[in-house]
Amino acid sequence: MTPEELEQIAEDERASQGEFPHRVNVCVAAGCISCQSLSVKEAVDKEIASRGWQKKCQSKGVGCMGLCAEGPLVSTGTGTLYQHVTPADAGEILDGLDTHPPDRLICRTDVPFFQRQKKIVLENSGVVDPERIEEYVGASGYGALMRVLTDMTPSEVVQEVTKSGLRGRGGAGYPTGLKWSTVAKAVGKQKYVICNADEGDPGAFMDRSVLESDPHRVLEGMLIAAYAVGASEGYIYVRAEYPLAIKRLRTAIRQAERIGLLGASICGTRFSFHVDLRLGAGAFVCGEETALIASVEGKRGAPRPRPPYPAQAGLFGEPTLINNVETYANIAPIIRNGGEWYAQIGTEKSKGTKVFALAGRVLNTGLVEVPMGITLREIVFEMGGGIPGGRRFKAVQTGGPSGGCLPAEYLDMPVDYESLAKAGSIMGSGGMIVMDETSCMVDVAKYFMDFCMTESCGKCVPCRVGTFQMNELLARITARTASTQDVTMLEELCDLLRNTSLCGLGQSAPNPVLSTLRYFADEYTAHIQEKRCPAGVCGAESKES
Amino acid sequence: MITDFSKPGPPSTDKRWRLVDATMRRLGNQSRGLIETLHTVQETFGYLDEGALRYVAVSLRVPLSRAYGVATFYHFFTLKPAGEHTCVVCMGTACYIKGAPQLLSAVERDLEIKPGETTPDGKVSLLTARCLGSCGLAPAVVYDHDVAGKVAPADLRQQLKKWTRHDS
Numbered sequence: 001m002t003p004e005e006l007e008q009i010a011e012d013e014r015a016s017q018g019e020f021p022h023r024v025n026v027c028v029a030a031g032c033i034s035c036q037s038l039s040v041k042e043a044v045d046k047e048i049a050s051r052g053w054q055k056k057c058q059s060k061g062v063g064c065m066g067l068c069a070e071g072p073l074v075s076t077g078t079g080t081l082y083q084h085v086t087p088a089d090a091g092e093i094l095d096g097l098d099t100h101p102p103d104r105l106i107c108r109t110d111v112p113f114f115q116r117q118k119k120i121v122l123e124n125s126g127v128v129d130p131e132r133i134e135e136y137v138g139a140s141g142y143g144a145l146m147r148v149l150t151d152m153t154p155s156e157v158v159q160e161v162t163k164s165g166l167r168g169r170g171g172a173g174y175p176t177g178l179k180w181s182t183v184a185k186a187v188g189k190q191k192y193v194i195c196n197a198d199e200g201d202p203g204a205f206m207d208r209s210v211l212e213s214d215p216h217r218v219l220e221g222m223l224i225a226a227y228a229v230g231a232s233e234g235y236i237y238v239r240a241e242y243p244l245a246i247k248r249l250r251t252a253i254r255q256a257e258r259i260g261l262l263g264a265s266i267c268g269t270r271f272s273f274h275v276d277l278r279l280g281a282g283a284f285v286c287g288e289e290t291a292l293i294a295s296v297e298g299k300r301g302a303p304r305p306r307p308p309y310p311a312q313a314g315l316f317g318e319p320t321l322i323n324n325v326e327t328y329a330n331i332a333p334i335i336r337n338g339g340e341w342y343a344q345i346g347t348e349k350s351k352g353t354k355v356f357a358l359a360g361r362v363l364n365t366g367l368v369e370v371p372m373g374i375t376l377r378e379i380v381f382e383m384g385g386g387i388p389g390g391r392r393f394k395a396v397q398t399g400g401p402s403g404g405c406l407p408a409e410y411l412d413m414p415v416d417y418e419s420l421a422k423a424g425s426i427m428g429s430g431g432m433i434v435m436d437e438t439s440c441m442v443d444v445a446k447y448f449m450d451f452c453m454t455e456s457c458g459k460c461v462p463c464r465v466g467t468f469q470m471n472e473l474l475a476r477i478t479a480r481t482a483s484t485q486d487v488t489m490l491e492e493l494c495d496l497l498r499n500t501s502l503c504g505l506g507q508s509a510p511n512p513v514l515s516t517l518r519y520f521a522d523e524y525t526a527h528i529q530e531k532r533c534p535a536g537v538c539g540a541e542s543k544e545s
Numbered sequence: 546m547i548t549d550f551s552k553p554g555p556p557s558t559d560k561r562w563r564l565v566d567a568t569m570r571r572l573g574n575q576s577r578g579l580i581e582t583l584h585t586v587q588e589t590f591g592y593l594d595e596g597a598l599r600y601v602a603v604s605l606r607v608p609l610s611r612a613y614g615v616a617t618f619y620h621f622f623t624l625k626p627a628g629e630h631t632c633v634v635c636m637g638t639a640c641y642i643k644g645a646p647q648l649l650s651a652v653e654r655d656l657e658i659k660p661g662e663t664t665p666d667g668k669v670s671l672l673t674a675r676c677l678g679s680c681g682l683a684p685a686v687v688y689d690h691d692v693a694g695k696v697a698p699a700d701l702r703q704q705l706k707k708w709t710r711h712d713s
Contacts, residue, residue, distance in 0.1 A: 030678065030679065030692070031679060031682060033692075034685070034692035034693065034694055068679075069682070071681075071682075200675065201676070202637035202638045202639075203637050203638035203639045203676060203680050204680075205679070205680055205681075209678075241621070241675075241676075241677065242678065278580070279581065280619075281580060281583075281619030281621035281622055282620035283618065283620065284675065295580065296577075298576055298577040298579035298615070299579075299611075299615065300619075301618065301619070359639035359680035360638070360642055360643070360680075361642065365639075365682075365683070400638070431680075433638045433642065435642055439642050447641055451675075457618075
C-alpha cells in the first residue's frame with residue numbers, strides 16, 4: 001500500500017458513491033438494532049429491489065446518529081432525519097426522496113441537540129458504513145497514517161500530539177503527548193500499544209458507539225501511536241459484553257491487514273504493527289491500567305503499585321502505551337489538521353471536544369460530542385431538552401462510580417477536567433446521568449458503593465474491607481436505622497479509602513458518598529433524624545407491585 | 546525445569562473441543578492465553594465445568610488454582626449451566642434510576658429465584674448486568690440474546706409467562 005494506492009481507493013469509493021442520486025442510511029449501532037433497525041434496513045433493501053432502484057438509491061447501514069432515544073433512526077443523502085422508523089415506513093421514505101419527505105417521521109435536526117455539537121471523534125458516525133474500509137478511506141481515512149509514515153519522524157508526531165493539548169479521555173486526563181513521549185523514550189526489546197476499550201462505567205456507552213460506528217478510526221489512532229512510540233504490537237482490550245463492537249473490530253482488523261495497512265512493512269517502510277483483540281470478562285477494575293495489563297497477560301485483573309508505570313514496565317514487563325478508545329479516535333484528525341487547530345477548541349487547560357453519553361431522566365437521551373467548556377446547563381437543558389414529565393432537576397452524575405453527583409448550583413459550571421474535579425466529581429469517561437426528584441441521593445450513593453464493593457478485586461485491605469463497611473453504613477441509612485455517629489464513621493472511611501487504597505477504584509470509591517454528603521446533606525438528615533426518605537425510594541421496592 | 550511435556554487429550558470425544566484446542570494453539574499454548582481459552586470454552590459449551598477447567602489448566606501449564614481463580618474472578622464466566630432461556634436485567638446507573646430494581650424484584654417474585662439462579666425446571670435463568678451500554682433505552686433487559694429497551698414490569702412479566710408456559 002502506497003499513498004497513491006490509498007488515494008486511488010478513496011477516489012474509486014467517492015466515484016461509486018457519487019453514482020447514486022439518492023441515499024438512505026439506516027443506523028445499525030446497538031441502540032437502534034435493539035429497536036429492530038435491521039428489519040428496517042431489510043425492508044428498505046427489498047423496497048429498492050422491487051422498484052428497480054438499484055442504480056438510483058443506495059442503502060447502507062451506518063453507525064450511531066446520536067439520538068438513541070428516538071430510534072430506529074434513518075437519514076437520507078439530503079440530510080433528512082427520520083425517527084421511530086418501522087419496516088412498514090420504507091416505501092414512504094423512498095417516495096419522499098424525490099418529493100416531499102413524510103412529515104410524521106421527521107426528526108428535526110435544527111434543534112440544539114444536533115446544532116450544539118462539534119463532531120471530531122464522531123465525524124464519521126452515522127455517515128460511513130463501519131463494515132467497509134473503503135468508506136473510511138473515502139472519508140479521508142488512513143490519510144493521517146500515510147502522512148505520518150511518509151513525512152514525519154516519530155518525535156514530530158509526539159510533538160504534534162503534545163501541541164494539541166489532548167488529554168486522556170478515559171477519565172483521569174493525563175496529557176497524551178507526555179505519555180507518548182515517556183513511552184517513546186523508554187528502552188525495551190519490544191514495546192506495546194494497548195487500547196483500553198473496557199468501558200466499565202455503568203451509564204457510559206461512548207466507546208461502544210465509536211467502536212461500532214467507526215472502528216477504523218481507532219485502528220488508525222493506534223497505528224500512529226505505535227509509530228510514534230516505536231511499538232510493533234498492540235492489543236485492543238474490549239468488553240465481552242459488546243459483541244457487536246467486537247465483531248466490527250475483527251472485521252476492521254481483517255480488512256486493514258488485507259490491504260496492507262496492518263502487518264509487516266506498512267506502506268513500504270520498516271514500520272510494522274500487528275494488533276489483536278483481547279476480551280474483557282466483566283471486571284470493572286480492569287479499566288485500571290495495571291489491572292488491564294494483568295488481564296491481557298491472562299491473569300486475574302489485580303492492579304499493582306505504580307511506579308514503575310506501564311510506560312516503563314507494562315505488558316510482559318516491556319514499555320507499554322495505554323490509551324482509551326476516544327483518545328485514539330482523536331489522533332487522526334489532530335494529525336490531519338494540526339495540533340494547533342485542535343488546541344483552539346475547548347478551554348485553556350482542557351482542549352478539544354468530549355463525547356458524553358446523556359442518559360437518565362432527560363428527554364433526549366443519546367450521544368453528544370461537545371467542545372470542552374460548555375456548561376452543564378447547556379448539555380442537560382438545551383441539548384438534552386430538560387427533564388420529562390414536568391419534574392424538577394435534582395442532580396447530574398458524571399464519572400460513574402468514581403465520580404460524583406452535582407446539584408443545580410453547578411449547572412452553569414463549565415465542563416472541563418479542573419472544574420469537575422473542584423466540584424467533587426470527575427470528567428470520567430463521559431457518562432452523564434441526569435436525576436430528578438424521584439431519585440434518592442442516599443440510595444444513589446449506596447448503589448455506587450455496592451458497585452465498588454462487588455468490583456473490588458480484594459488485593460488491598462482498605463478497598464476490600466472499606467467498601468463493605470461503607471456499604472453496610474449506607475444500607476443502615478437507607479433502612480432509616482442509622483445514627484449520626486454512622487455518618488461520622490462514613491466520613492472517616494471516605495478519608496481512609498481515598499488515601500490508602502492501592503488503585504483508582506478504591507481511591508475514588510468515596511466520591512459518590514462525599515459529593516452527596518456535601519450537596520444533599522439534608523437527605524441524609526431526613527433518613528437519620530426524621531426516619532423518612534424524601535424521594536420515597538428507600539423501602540419502596542418491597543411495596544411496589 | 547520440565548521440558549518433556551505432552552499435551553493431554555480432551556476430556557471427551559466431543560468434537561467441540563477442537564475449537565478450544567484451536568484457540569490455545571493460536572495463542573501459542575501459553576499461559577497468557579488462559580482468559581481467551583476460557584472465553585472459547587464458555588462460548589462453545591455455555592459454561593465452565595471442572596473437567597474443562599482441568600483440561601485447560603493442564604494444557605496451558607498453569608496451576609488449576611489459577612484457572613479456577615480466573616474463572617471465578619471475572620463475572621462473565623459461569624461455572625453453572627444456564628437455563629433454557631436467560632433474562633438479563635441491566636443494573637447500570639441509567640437503568641437503575643429508571644426502574645431496574647422494580648424489574649428485578651418482579652422477576653424475583655414471579656420466578657422465586659435470585660440473580661445468578663435458574664428456575665428448578667431449568668427453564669429460565671436470571672442474571673444482572675453491570676451495564677449493557679444501552680443507556681439511551683433504559684431500563685434495558687436482554688431476553689436470550691435480544692436487547693429490549695424501555696421495559697416496564699408488565700412487559701417483562703409477559704415475556705416470562707411466555708417462556709414458562711409454552712415450550713417456546
